[in-house]
Amino acid sequence: MSAGVGVDLENLWIRFGDFVAVRDANVNINGGDFFSFLGPSGCGKTTILRAVSGFLDPSEGKVLIGGKDMRGIGPNKRPTALIFQNLALFPLMKVWENITFSLEIKGASTAERRKRADELLDMIALPGQGDKLPSELSGGQRQRVAIARALCAEPDVLLLDEPLSALDLKLRQHMRTELREIQQRVGITFIYITHDQGEALTMSDNIAVMRAGVIDQIADGKTIYNDPNTAFAASFVGENNVFRGKIKQVMGNEALISTNRSGDLVARISTANQGKLNEGDDAMMFIRPEAFAIAADGATGDHFVTARVNHEEFEGNVFNIFTEGDGGKEIKVSLPNLGQSFEDHTGQNITLEYETRNAVLVPAGELAAE
Amino acid sequence: MNNSFLRISIWVYLAIFFLYLLGPLVIMSVTAFNSSAFPRMTPWECLTFQWFGELFQDQRILNGIKNSLIIGAGTVVLSVAMGLAGALMLTQIWPKLRATYYTIIIAPILIPGVVLGISTLVFWDRINRMLGLGADSFLSNGIFLTVIGQSTFIASYCMLVLVARLQRYDIALTEAALDLGASHAQAFRKILLPFMRPAIASAAVLAFLASFENYNTTTFTFGEYPTLTIELAQKVRYGITPAISALAFIIVALTVFFALLNEAKLKRQELVAVARKKATVEELAGKIKLPSFFAGNMAAVLLVVFAVATITVVGTATAYNPGQCIANVKEQKRLEAEQRIQELRKQREEQRKKREAEAAEQGDAQQSAPKPSNNSGFGNVFAPNALGGDAEEESSDTETPPSNNGGFGGAFDPNSLQNDQ
Numbered sequence: 135m136s137a138g139v140g141v142d143l144e145n146l147w148i149r150f151g152d153f154v155a156v157r158d159a160n161v162n163i164n165g166g167d168f169f170s171f172l173g174p175s176g177c178g179k180t181t182i183l184r185a186v187s188g189f190l191d192p193s194e195g196k197v198l199i200g201g202k203d204m205r206g207i208g209p210n211k212r213p214t215a216l217i218f219q220n221l222a223l224f225p226l227m228k229v230w231e232n233i234t235f236s237l238e239i240k241g242a243s244t245a246e247r248r249k250r251a252d253e254l255l256d257m258i259a260l261p262g263q264g265d266k267l268p269s270e271l272s273g274g275q276r277q278r279v280a281i282a283r284a285l286c287a288e289p290d291v292l293l294l295d296e297p298l299s300a301l302d303l304k305l306r307q308h309m310r311t312e313l314r315e316i317q318q319r320v321g322i323t324f325i326y327i328t329h330d331q332g333e334a335l336t337m338s339d340n341i342a343v344m345r346a347g348v349i350d351q352i353a354d355g356k357t358i359y360n361d362p363n364t365a366f367a368a369s370f371v372g373e374n375n376v377f378r379g380k381i382k383q384v385m386g387n388e389a390l391i392s393t394n395r396s397g398d399l400v401a402r403i404s405t406a407n408q409g410k411l412n413e414g415d416d417a418m419m420f421i422r423p424e425a426f427a428i429a430a431d432g433a434t435g436d437h438f439v440t441a442r443v444n445h446e447e448f449e450g451n452v453f454n455i456f457t458e459g460d461g462g463k464e465i466k467v468s469l470p471n472l473g474q475s476f477e478d479h480t481g482q483n484i485t486l487e488y489e490t491r492n493a494v495l496v497p498a499g500e501l502a503a504e
Numbered sequence: 505m506n507n508s509f510l511r512i513s514i515w516v517y518l519a520i521f522f523l524y525l526l527g528p529l530v531i532m533s534v535t536a537f538n539s540s541a542f543p544r545m546t547p548w549e550c551l552t553f554q555w556f557g558e559l560f561q562d563q564r565i566l567n568g569i570k571n572s573l574i575i576g577a578g579t580v581v582l583s584v585a586m587g588l589a590g591a592l593m594l595t596q597i598w599p600k601l602r603a604t605y606y607t608i609i610i611a612p613i614l615i616p617g618v619v620l621g622i623s624t625l626v627f628w629d630r631i632n633r634m635l636g637l638g639a640d641s642f643l644s645n646g647i648f649l650t651v652i653g654q655s656t657f658i659a660s661y662c663m664l665v666l667v668a669r670l671q672r673y674d675i676a677l678t679e680a681a682l683d684l685g686a687s688h689a690q691a692f693r694k695i696l697l698p699f700m701r702p703a704i705a706s707a708a709v710l711a712f713l714a715s716f717e718n719y720n721t722t723t724f725t726f727g728e729y730p731t732l733t734i735e736l737a738q739k740v741r742y743g744i745t746p747a748i749s750a751l752a753f754i755i756v757a758l759t760v761f762f763a764l765l766n767e768a769k770l771k772r773q774e775l776v777a778v779a780r781k782k783a784t785v786e787e788l789a790g791k792i793k794l795p796s797f798f799a800g801n802m803a804a805v806l807l808v809v810f811a812v813a814t815i816t817v818v819g820t821a822t823a824y825n826p827g828q829c830i831a832n833v834k835e836q837k838r839l840e841a842e843q844r845i846q847e848l849r850k851q852r853e854e855q856r857k858k859r860e861a862e863a864a865e866q867g868d869a870q871q872s873a874p875k876p877s878n879n880s881g882f883g884n885v886f887a888p889n890a891l892g893g894d895a896e897e898e899s900s901d902t903e904t905p906p907s908n909n910g911g912f913g914g915a916f917d918p919n920s921l922q923n924d925q
Contacts, residue, residue: 188683210684210687239690284684
């Protein structure tokens with residue numbers, strides 16, 4: 135999969151006045167990869183994208199596309215095509231004119247443009263819609279037109295700035311699959327910006343988790359989900375329950391943490407932090423809602439948590455139990471619905487059990503906002 | 505009850521409002537068709553088209569129109585270009601400077617046109633001298649100066665119109681064009697300019713109208729090229745004729761025509777858009793069936809009615825001869841005047857008799873009082889008593905046609921002179 139053109143960010147800093155939008159980013163994106171920048175809004179991911187597409191110059195560091203430094207090269211000279219958050223289809227041009235705008239710039243004939251437009255319309259499954267205006271299409275159709283327009287320019291790198299955020303849920307899920315398929319078909323590098331961890335996890339080969347201009351972790355989706363580097367990555371990607379405390383004892387790759395309210399618990403130190411956490415350090419332990427099981431009452435030990443149930447809800451595929459947690463936060467437990475009967479625990483104390491490998495320990499740090 | 509009262513007051517208010525807005529135009533338009541030599545609506549004398557004929561024979565008016573059109577065209581080009589540049593600049597400028605920049609650009613609208621006119625004249629005269637050019641150089645040419653002078657503030661109007669549209673422009677469109685390989689010039693020409701086209705058209709129309717009606721600034725700069733407004737102002741100084749009403753009518757009619765045309769076109773676009781939305785893919789690819797031009801398009805229907813009415817009026821005008829009517833009115837006027845003079849004379853005679861009788865009664869005490877002399881050729885019109893009597897008559901008899909020119913008691917009617925002798 136390394137046929138495509140890679141993109142490298144080297145010690146990239148981007149400042150707006152005193153504000154640091156991107157802080158020392160180092161990213162290697164392999165050619166032909168589907169790479170996502172995942173982070174909450176305002177974390178600098180769009181800024182990185184604009185630096186790659188050439189709309190702004192980095193304050194420090196380099197953007198390399200295919201190994202070539204892009205400094206001083208304008209957006210119209212870079213081998214990138216950007217799909218804007220609001221798509222930015224040209225409202226006065228018909229769909230086929232929109233798609234083949236890059237050919238018009240190159241001076242292609244109308245017949246040539248028509249032909250290419252038809253090919254691309256077939257590819258995005260909108261055959262014969264070329265004579266419509268963008269305003270006459272639905273959101274998902276516009277989305278695909280924007281992709282076709284970008285692909286028509288035959289870029290080496292396609293940049294997508296939260297292109298699905300304006301769509302409704304069903305369409306968004308459908309477009310995820312479609313985007314991934316298109317990427318595999320054309321085989322070029324996709325750089326995808328999103329704040330939706332679901333999008334990032336389902337589509338990407340690799341994900342960079344960003345927080346306030348800093349890249350916390352770069353890894354594939356499974357690693358990010360199961361083995362986060364930081365408290366932020368752990369709390370931002372997927373649902374997670376946090377237990378704060380101090381490390382009591384380090385035992386190789388595992389550690390005992392004395393939590394504020396649940397006693398001493400055992401956890402696995404996340405890969406990136408192994409050997410870096412010491413006894414007495416403030417730490418955070420994360421356990422996914424689905425990693426809990428209900429244990430027999432009265433069970434005690436370093437992988438049991440006892441808590442009072444606040445309320446419960448039935449979600450269909452899972453049954454959620456919310457219990458009192460640490461620092462005002464509830465502990466969420468999701469039990470899969472396998473047809474068993476669920477007992478109502480509201481108001482009762484229950485004991486929860488987890489396996490050590492499902493409890494991840496990272497240094498204490500900033501959590502993602504709810 | 506309260507509700508219906510409210511509704512009625514709203515209608516009354518609307519009626520008054522529209523009367524206030526359109527009343528003068530209606531009256532002026534009507535006077536263009538009255539044969540009376542002074543533009544007036546009542547008394548209605550005869551339907552005539554002579555004032556239109558007179559208008560089109562007036563070389564000064566025609567020349568004024570020609571100059572106005574030339575200057576209008578020049579102003580449109582210069583103002584729209586400057587306005588667009590100003591508007592684009594506003595979006596590009598450093599945000600902290602934006603408010604200041606905006607104020608500076610808008611300032612010419614607030615400066616009196618007279619000041620702009622004088623300063624234009626002074627400024628370009630100075631430039632002309634600095635360059636050592638003569639008085640006949642293009643820098644002191646009336647058309648050049650007027651275009652420049654008018655554009656100083658019309659460009660600001662244009663900028664306001666263009667800024668309004670530009671604020672709705674998504675800068676991402678330009679970025680998208682750049683990203684797809686377009687140069688800045690291409691992005692401007694292929695994306696921004698087409699987007700701005702409607703606003704540019706509006707700005708051009710606005711600029712032309714503002715230029716066409718301008719007087720304050722032009723009056724200082726026109727040189728040897730008086731515009732229509734200048735000519736009209738000079739004409740009015742020597743008395744107003746219905747030919748000016750005829751011109752006003754033509755301008756009103758043209759305005760209505762273009763307003764309807766625009767409205768019909770907009771409505772048409774709207775209908776086409778709706779039809780396109782409903783059309784299936786096959787229909788779009790081939791030929792979509794569009795609704796007929798008049799369906800659901802009130803403005804288009806009105807436009808046709810208007811056009812038919814215009815053709816009818818012009819047709820009638822060429823065939824119509826109000827000569828007989830005018831002769832009748834003249835005759836009638838003469839008779840009325842005669843009658844009035846008779847009445848006046850009778851009245852005066854009675855007054856004189858009464859006064860003589862009074863004088864006789866009071867004897868010597870009043871002898872020194874001046875007696876009105878009756879032997880002037882003006883039929884006593886200058887006698888204070890005659891004036892007083894007339895005023896009384898005016899107030900008591902509202903039916904009296906004003907065609908008799910009130911206080912002068914028909915003194916200027918040639919007939920009355922003849923009768924007197």
